[in-house]
Amino acid sequence: MQSKTSFFKTVFIKNITRFWPLWALMSFIWVLAPLTILMAEDYMTEASGATYLYEGVTHVLPIFLLIYSCAVAMAVWSYMYSSKSVNLMHSLPATREGLFSANFTSGLVMVIIPIAIGGLFMMLVEMLRGGFSVLPFLLTIVAVLAESFFFFSLATFMAHLTGHILALPVLYFVLNFLSVSIEYIISVYASLLCYGLTDAYESNTSFLSPIVHILTNVNTVNMNEYPNTAFSPDLIYIRGWDVIGEYTLVGVVLTVVALLLYKKRKSESAGEVVSAKLLRPVALTCFTACAALTGGIVIYELLTITSSKCNPALLAFCMLISVFIGYYGGRMLIQRKLKVFKKKTVPGFLIAAALCIFFIAILRTDAFGREKIIPAKDKIEYVSVRIDSLEFIATSEDTELLDKVADLHRLCIGEKRNVQVSESVLSPYNYELTASSVKLVYTLKSGKIMGRQYSVPYKFSDINNPGTFGAKIKDFMGDRDVLLSSVGYNRKPKIVDVYIIDYYPNEFHEGFSGREAIDFYDALVEDIKAGSYNPYSYQLGRSDEKILNAILEFDGLYPYPYSTTAEIYITEKMKHTVAFLEEKGVKLGAEND
Amino acid sequence: MIEVKGLTKTFDGFKALDEASITVESGVYGLVGPNGAGKSTMLRHILGIYKGDSGEVLLDGENVYENVNAKARIASIPDDWYYFNSATVKDMMRVYKGFYPKFSMERYEKLKDIFNIDENKNIRSFSKGMQKQAAFWLAISCMPDYLVLDEPVDGLDPVMRRQVWSILLGDVAERGVTVLVSSHNLRELEDVCDHVGIMNKGKVLLERSLSELQDNTVKLQVVFDENMKELPNDIPALHVSSMGRVHTYILRMSASDATLLLSKYKPLLVEAIPLTLEEIFIYELGGENYAVKDIIL
Numbered sequence: 048m049q050s051k052t053s054f055f056k057t058v059f060i061k062n063i064t065r066f067w068p069l070w071a072l073m074s075f076i077w078v079l080a081p082l083t084i085l086m087a088e089d090y091m092t093e094a095s096g097a098t099y100l101y102e103g104v105t106h107v108l109p110i111f112l113l114i115y116s117c118a119v120a121m122a123v124w125s126y127m128y129s130s131k132s133v134n135l136m137h138s139l140p141a142t143r144e145g146l147f148s149a150n151f152t153s154g155l156v157m158v159i160i161p162i163a164i165g166g167l168f169m170m171l172v173e174m175l176r177g178g179f180s181v182l183p184f185l186l187t188i189v190a191v192l193a194e195s196f197f198f199f200s201l202a203t204f205m206a207h208l209t210g211h212i213l214a215l216p217v218l219y220f221v222l223n224f225l226s227v228s229i230e231y232i233i234s235v236y237a238s239l240l241c242y243g244l245t246d247a248y249e250s251n252t253s254f255l256s257p258i259v260h261i262l263t264n265v266n267t268v269n270m271n272e273y274p275n276t277a278f279s280p281d282l283i284y285i286r287g288w289d290v291i292g293e294y295t296l297v298g299v300v301l302t303v304v305a306l307l308l309y310k311k312r313k314s315e316s317a318g319e320v321v322s323a324k325l326l327r328p329v330a331l332t333c334f335t336a337c338a339a340l341t342g343g344i345v346i347y348e349l350l351t352i353t354s355s356k357c358n359p360a361l362l363a364f365c366m367l368i369s370v371f372i373g374y375y376g377g378r379m380l381i382q383r384k385l386k387v388f389k390k391k392t393v394p395g396f397l398i399a400a401a402l403c404i405f406f407i408a409i410l411r412t413d414a415f416g417r418e419k420i421i422p423a424k425d426k427i428e429y430v431s432v433r434i435d436s437l438e439f440i441a442t443s444e445d446t447e448l449l450d451k452v453a454d455l456h457r458l459c460i461g462e463k464r465n466v467q468v469s470e471s472v473l474s475p476y477n478y479e480l481t482a483s484s485v486k487l488v489y490t491l492k493s494g495k496i497m498g499r500q501y502s503v504p505y506k507f508s509d510i511n512n513p514g515t516f517g518a519k520i521k522d523f524m525g526d527r528d529v530l531l532s533s534v535g536y537n538r539k540p541k542i543v544d545v546y547i548i549d550y551y552p553n554e555f556h557e558g559f560s561g562r563e564a565i566d567f568y569d570a571l572v573e574d575i576k577a578g579s580y581n582p583y584s585y586q587l588g589r590s591d592e593k594i595l596n597a598i599l600e601f602d603g604l605y606p607y608p609y610s611t612t613a614e615i616y617i618t619e620k621m622k623h624t625v626a627f628l629e630e631k632g633v634k635l636g637a638e639n640d
Numbered sequence: 641m642i643e644v645k646g647l648t649k650t651f652d653g654f655k656a657l658d659e660a661s662i663t664v665e666s667g668v669y670g671l672v673g674p675n676g677a678g679k680s681t682m683l684r685h686i687l688g689i690y691k692g693d694s695g696e697v698l699l700d701g702e703n704v705y706e707n708v709n710a711k712a713r714i715a716s717i718p719d720d721w722y723y724f725n726s727a728t729v730k731d732m733m734r735v736y737k738g739f740y741p742k743f744s745m746e747r748y749e750k751l752k753d754i755f756n757i758d759e760n761k762n763i764r765s766f767s768k769g770m771q772k773q774a775a776f777w778l779a780i781s782c783m784p785d786y787l788v789l790d791e792p793v794d795g796l797d798p799v800m801r802r803q804v805w806s807i808l809l810g811d812v813a814e815r816g817v818t819v820l821v822s823s824h825n826l827r828e829l830e831d832v833c834d835h836v837g838i839m840n841k842g843k844v845l846l847e848r849s850l851s852e853l854q855d856n857t858v859k860l861q862v863v864f865d866e867n868m869k870e871l872p873n874d875i876p877a878l879h880v881s882s883m884g885r886v887h888t889y890i891l892r893m894s895a896s897d898a899t900l901l902l903s904k905y906k907p908l909l910v911e912a913i914p915l916t917l918e919e920i921f922i923y924e925l926g927g928e929n930y931a932v933k934d935i936i937l
Binding site: 053054056057058060061065129131132133134135137138139140141142143145313314315 | 651684687688689690691706708709711712714716718720721722724725726727731734735737738739740741
């Protein structure tokens, strides 16, 4: 009897030689990346070259691996998708396990070949440039191999779920983005139907969208993280090993599940969108749900492109149209026939339609009370607040400021009824009314993000009526702590540069840096403390008080590691600031006349 | 020996095989039946491609499905033979050689002269007949104990047909190869088959040796006395037709029994004529509501 290795070798060599253009092309792409660094020798330092390479590995390569693994899976499992080829392969004297191991191994080798070739080039380039270090290099190779294994296992798993070669890449890519996309779409529905909710969210299920999770959580430690340290190749390496490890294990599980699916797979399923009969209802449910959510919002946005007012009934109608398309379209794909409009399919459609109405209803009625949630102070890492053009951040250390933000949030929530009533009267032609836009984005200590946004209309005359929303928002925007926070005072800022600008007629006046920038900042703080800076008056269009704008640039102001800016209006009332500018020879007032 | 016992297979509610059973002992077994009878489905089960919903497929007592040893003894030529894209005969030979333990290079080389095909040429560029020849070449080189053929000579020219059958029958005689062949070319099967199985609507209607089948079905031409106004209605005929006073009866019994049966009506003439396989096929299926219909256009 012929040994097991004979057919294994046959399948292995057949796949490697038959699909050589695939791995040859990918190898070429792999070789190109290190070569570009070598070609850019003149303007790349050792540190930037190494960083470029490693960041390419963590930020770009996974996308190539995602696509390439799918292409390889399509190649090696292609025989399962045509009755002619599957009949030949399954009539040959080999077990399913044997065929699986031979095809899987050859596919994996096809995935690894470009890594080996590209890795070799990467090593040579780093050696030539003097930036080579063995350990980070080997770790990089291990990380890439692990990611490749995972993506190929995932593609193999998807290959065994479907019986159609075109369905494989579609299902594979959809799965890679599905959970984050669904979360985002649901947040869009919530922002439309719930008072104050926004589509800002931090995904809780990104681990189910592997490519997104890997790109987000596997990255490079670069020289920016070692201030005042000389470059050493040992300092640049890949991190995110927990994620890499987890996905490697998932890859092993997916491979085993794929083998089990293959052993149970019926040869006659070639050509079916979903190969396993038992999984067809699951696939139809997923297809209908995705179509309902995505199609509903797309159709709704198209129909309401000129309107900002939410229309739940129209949204529900759009979802129902999408459910119809998704449910019967899914049936057509799964059953491979157009005649799917049968009596027995109606209950399924009605259930899906009812679920959509229920979904809209629970969001619109705020069944889970999400509209009223105000995060507890001790759970907040920081909150970013924007009221019209005034922006500030309150951190967990600013307890008093957090209380004021909570009051503001409560004030906005309390205006729900007024907002809904005013929606009908708020128009560009109603000159008695104005509106304040309040946006709050909480970053919680748990890592979650909670966003809220309100656009509350009120009368101009309310500003002087204590107790009204207009008066309260004016008081809030004139609050000393708020204004100090808007220039980063509560976060011990490191001021880098100040630019004095007149937007009309758009002229740059002066720039200050170093000591001068700090002096400007101190003068500004004095004015805020003295109560002579109030951006609210400018918000209402009283531009006669404004002389100039100033843009303040900070270095790594918490919570942002990068440089950030703040913009302020300089008015004649700001005596300290004006005095500083006059001392520096900046002409005030004349340009505005 | 190939034994298929009570095999049932359903595709999306359609019963392709319905408790079908056949036994292929040795020699050449012809599986015949109308289009959609379930012949190809039956062959795919025997090759271990499909797994039946119920019933079993045994090769010398062993289940075929997922049985490497059993499958190593069976080679096949499907109706639509698959070859890899841009593969040559030599490439496909390597595949077959890798899978079949008894693949004979000696035989492969010998057959090269018979088939006269360029083994280094892309199979895709071959005509349908040449592709079929290539499939034969490789299947025979596997030195199988069992050969399963689905419409094997379809597309081959008459000379090559004869050549191929000659090789196959040679293998049957010399190596004891058992051939299971499904074909619509009944005239050709009649020349080569020892046994025949007739299928319709997923069921095996009958399976017998060809001689037994021919002995058990008879065509009688009968002339009755002119005073006989109506034909006797108690004769269990598969088919009756009349031309003037000459009546043709197809009866499922031996010629002597049929002659004896009709003798009680005192016919003026009774003549037994041997039936061809095609006639047996047509008349057997006629009883199963699969008859040639008189269509007036």
